[in-house]
Amino acid sequence: MADCIFCMIANKEIPSNVVYEDDKIIVFHDLEPQAPVHVLIIPKKHIASLDEVQPEDAELLAHILGKVKEIAAMTGMDNGYRLVNNCGEDGMQTVKHLHFHLLGKRSMKWPPG
16 A cells, blocks of 8 residues: 555565564564564555454464564563554554554553553
8 A cells, every 4th residue: 555654664665673574574663662672563465454354364364473472582572572453543553554563571561551
């Protein structure tokens, strides 16, 4: 999608501090971190939100979730982490491209919001 900032990052049109990349996803540091380590995991395929996921995206979602442990380890989150997806306006989704926040290197609080 031409006007999507995350698509532009995935297409290397906008620079980012990349932590991990493969043919399906790109992972980069959040510009406004909410924890000592805060990375965003995005699919390279544009999907507006979790509500827009289709059955054919099941393999992509499995790939994302399967990489979380590896990404957490490579970013030093060896004592736990939090994985968050904000969906829709009330869920505080600010970028209309499916993404997951992976946060760690501090003790998390509950409830989150």
